[in-house]
Amino acid sequence: MRAHPRLSLNQATIKYASLHDALAVTADAGFASIGLWREPIAEVGLREAERLVADSGLRVSSLCRGGFITTPPGAARAAALDDNRRALDEAAAVGAPTLVLVVGGLPDGSRDLLGARTRVAEAVADLVEHAEQVGVQLAIEPLHPMYVSDRAVVSTLAQALDIAEYFPASAVGVVVDTFHVWWDPDVLRQIARAGAGGRIAAYQVCDWATPLPADVLLARHHVGDGVIDFGSLTRAVVEAGYGGDVEVEIFNQDVWDADPRAVARRVIESFDAVVVPHLAV
Amino acid sequence: MRAHPRLSLNQATIKYASLHDALAVTADAGFASIGLWREPIAEVGLREAERLVADSGLRVSSLCRGGFITTPPGAARAAALDDNRRALDEAAAVGAPTLVLVVGGLPDGSRDLLGARTRVAEAVADLVEHAEQVGVQLAIEPLHPMYVSDRAVVSTLAQALDIAEYFPASAVGVVVDTFHVWWDPDVLRQIARAGAGGRIAAYQVCDWATPLPADVLLARHHVGDGVIDFGSLTRAVVEAGYGGDVEVEIFNQDVWDADPRAVARRVIESFDAVVVPHLAV
Numbered sequence: 252m253r254a255h256p257r258l259s260l261n262q263a264t265i266k267y268a269s270l271h272d273a274l275a276v277t278a279d280a281g282f283a284s285i286g287l288w289r290e291p292i293a294e295v296g297l298r299e300a301e302r303l304v305a306d307s308g309l310r311v312s313s314l315c316r317g318g319f320i321t322t323p324p325g326a327a328r329a330a331a332l333d334d335n336r337r338a339l340d341e342a343a344a345v346g347a348p349t350l351v352l353v354v355g356g357l358p359d360g361s362r363d364l365l366g367a368r369t370r371v372a373e374a375v376a377d378l379v380e381h382a383e384q385v386g387v388q389l390a391i392e393p394l395h396p397m398y399v400s401d402r403a404v405v406s407t408l409a410q411a412l413d414i415a416e417y418f419p420a421s422a423v424g425v426v427v428d429t430f431h432v433w434w435d436p437d438v439l440r441q442i443a444r445a446g447a448g449g450r451i452a453a454y455q456v457c458d459w460a461t462p463l464p465a466d467v468l469l470a471r472h473h474v475g476d477g478v479i480d481f482g483s484l485t486r487a488v489v490e491a492g493y494g495g496d497v498e499v500e501i502f503n504q505d506v507w508d509a510d511p512r513a514v515a516r517r518v519i520e521s522f523d524a525v526v527v528p529h530l531a532v
Numbered sequence: 533m534r535a536h537p538r539l540s541l542n543q544a545t546i547k548y549a550s551l552h553d554a555l556a557v558t559a560d561a562g563f564a565s566i567g568l569w570r571e572p573i574a575e576v577g578l579r580e581a582e583r584l585v586a587d588s589g590l591r592v593s594s595l596c597r598g599g600f601i602t603t604p605p606g607a608a609r610a611a612a613l614d615d616n617r618r619a620l621d622e623a624a625a626v627g628a629p630t631l632v633l634v635v636g637g638l639p640d641g642s643r644d645l646l647g648a649r650t651r652v653a654e655a656v657a658d659l660v661e662h663a664e665q666v667g668v669q670l671a672i673e674p675l676h677p678m679y680v681s682d683r684a685v686v687s688t689l690a691q692a693l694d695i696a697e698y699f700p701a702s703a704v705g706v707v708v709d710t711f712h713v714w715w716d717p718d719v720l721r722q723i724a725r726a727g728a729g730g731r732i733a734a735y736q737v738c739d740w741a742t743p744l745p746a747d748v749l750l751a752r753h754h755v756g757d758g759v760i761d762f763g764s765l766t767r768a769v770v771e772a773g774y775g776g777d778v779e780v781e782i783f784n785q786d787v788w789d790a791d792p793r794a795v796a797r798r799v800i801e802s803f804d805a806v807v808v809p810h811l812a813v
Contacts, residue, residue: 362761368717397678399715400759401742410717434680436649436691461682465746478681480643 252281254519255527259284259312261455261500262291264518265511270295272511274307280515284310286455286498287345289338297344304345312496313390313453314338314347319355320374321367321404332374336381343385348495349452350382351390351426356401367404372414375423382422390452391415392426395434397467408432408441415450424452427488428500430459430471433479439487446491454488455498456481456526464504471501473517475525485529497526533562535800536808540565540593542736542781543572545799546792551576553792555588561796565591567779568626570619578625585626593777594671594734595619595628600636601655602648602685613655617662624666629776630733631663632671632707637682648685653695656704663703671733672696673707676715678748689713689722696731705733708769709781711740711752714760720768727772735769736779737762737807745785752782754798756806766810778807 254260260277262268262285268276270291277285285307292300304311317338322328335350342350354371357364375389382389391411394403405411411425425445432438445451458477463470474481499518506514535541541558543549543566549557551572558566566588573581585592598619603609616633623631635652638645656670663670672692675684686692692706706726713719726732739758744751755762780799787795 357759362759364715364761365764395677396715397676397744397748400740406715407717434645434677434687436688459681463678463748467678467744467748478638478643480645483646 252516252519254280254282255522255530256283257495257497257530258282258519258522259286259310259496259498260515260518261286261315261498262288263315264499264501264506265514266502266507268511270300271303274303274309276511276515278307278309280512280519282309282515282519284312284496286312286315286500287347288315289341292341292345297341301344310496311345311347312498313349313351314342314345316351316353317389318352320352321355321370322358323370332377335374335378339378339381339385339387342387347387349388349390349424351392351453353392353394354403354405356399356404364399364404368410371405372417375414375418379418379422383419388421388452389423390426391423392428393431395431407435407437408445409437412441412445412448412450416448420449424450426453426455427451428455429479429481429484430457433459433484439483442484442487442491446488446493451488451491451493453498454493454495455500456522457499457501469502469504471503473501473506473521474499475521481525482529485526489530497522497530533797533800535561535563536803536811537564538776538778538811539563539800539803540567540591540777540779541796541799542567542596542779543569544596545780545782545787546795547783547788549792551581552584555584555590557792557796559588559590561793561800563590563796563800565593565777567593567596567781568628569596570622573622573626578622582625591777592626592628593779594630594632595623595626597632597634598670599633601633602636602651603639604651613658616655616659620659620662620666620668623668628668630669630671630705632673632734634673634675635684635686637680637685645680645685649691652686653698656695656699660699660703664700669702669733670704671707672704673709674712676712688716688718689726690718693722693726693729693731697729701730705731707734707736708732709736710760710762710765711738714740714765720764723765723768723772727769727774732769732772732774734779735774735776736781737803738780738782750783750785752784754782754787754802755780756802762806763810766807770811778803778811
């Protein structure tokens with residue numbers, strides 16, 4: 252079995268695998284690319300992670316994740332920004348072209364959504380110089396509006412682009428994740444806008460189905476198992492000029508509880524059936 | 533105790549009360565207005581409902597709900613449109629100026645979000661003549677995007693207005709419900725747009741808090757118990773020229789399980805504390 256050459260397995264899809272095992276499962280399943288997370292890298296240390304990634308022969312499509320930058324000025328904010336600079340260093344070390352930013356929700360006790368959004372833009376401004384120094388693109392990820400208060404005050408591609416466009420495209424782009432943006436009446440126009448500016452840093456796919464599970468963070472499904480039209484979204488991303496890896500990223504307790512090798516095979520098969528027909532335009 | 537003269541208790545907030553009891557609880561608590569639902573009216577029959585409402589001395593701020601009009605052409609669609617015409621008749625009979633439309637999600641097995649949205653506009657077009665005949669305004673309600681696939685393919689005020697503006701404002705307006713629209717980066721501009729066109733048919737308030745409950749339909753809270761900034765939204769609605777009733781509509785199992793009279797008092801108190809300071813500009 253071989254995966255489509257642009258398909259990347261985001262490590263969160265096989266969440267319980269160590270870095271070593273995730274790389275092995277991904278390479279053995281026939282992927283050429285993997286999306287990494289910081290926590291499994293931290294478990295083995297950055298130097299060892301670099302060695303494991305190099306030995307695997309896999310490309311690294313992105314590093315998840317930086318962000319959580321809505322904190323008001325003070326020590327906690329300074330620490331968050333420092334942590335994002337370390338995340339950029341880690342992305343560079345493992346060869347990830349992109350650091351995905353989940354920007355954070357409302358600070359505890361706050362109702363100031365506009366203020367939180369402004370602080371995201373300010374934080375990105377603070378991080379741009381370091382991103383350019385290490386050659387990693389910050390990728391602002393709009394999250395579905397059901398996460399606005401506790402995960403990400405950036406809910407739409409338009410919002411993410413409004414921030415990104417203050418900065419060079421080499422330093423700041425956006426993530427197009429089907430789960431988060433498929434509902435947006437403006438999504439096709441914003442994908443075109445992102446592509447025209449060279450701002451599509453990552454394209455992530457997974458599906459939406461209802462009823463939502465009790466923990467709405469775990470509501471993501473294999474492509475084809477839900478109601479998202481991957482044709483129109485994928486064609487829009489391709490027509491916008493994006494030629495990079497396409498990550499499958501699924502948070503789902505049933506998927507996490509399954510055998511990682513079976514999950515990897517299922518990702519390849521469903522991607523071939525549902526997404527690949529729309530990748531060549 | 534007296535409620536603010538513009539405060540209306542939406543009947544869904546005391547869901548388990550019959551029409552008779554809901555009217556009594558609402559009037560006794562000192563409200564001048566109530567928002568009604570079709571099911572409790574159907575339980576007693578429309579003629580009896582008219583009598584009960586007249587005897588209560590209450591205004592009716594709106595009737596919930598029509599909609600579910602995304603069905604493809606055929607018998608089911610014709611039946612849905614007929615049901616909406618009956619709902620308009622009922623609204624007129626009980627003196628509700630407005631019929632709230634929850635437009636419906638994707639039809640079973642469909643991934644055609646754009647098609648479903650188009651059919652909403654076509655259905656509204658089919659209903660406008662009857663709405664004008666009976667003197668009731670159709671109110672398109674954008675629902676939070678987490679309901680897009682199963683409840684409402686209209687997710688934003690901009691979308692709702694794009695449909696409404698094809699028709700006279702007397703026949704088609706929109707609902708501004710804080711729970712559904714507070715996250716929208718464009719919300720203040722769209723409220724102004726709605727007001728400028730005389731399109732704000734209803735202003736409904738309740739709060740958003742996380743974590744969301746297992747059933748996300750029941751995620752609504754008393755104003756002040758969550759993270760919504762009622763100041764900016766309420767001032768925007770007032771400045772947009774809306775002078776009608778403000779409904780508190782809460783779907784929440786704990787609220788439903790409480791004594792309806794205690795709930796009615798809590799609605800008055802929290803509205804006085806959280807919303808009323810922003811009603812006079």
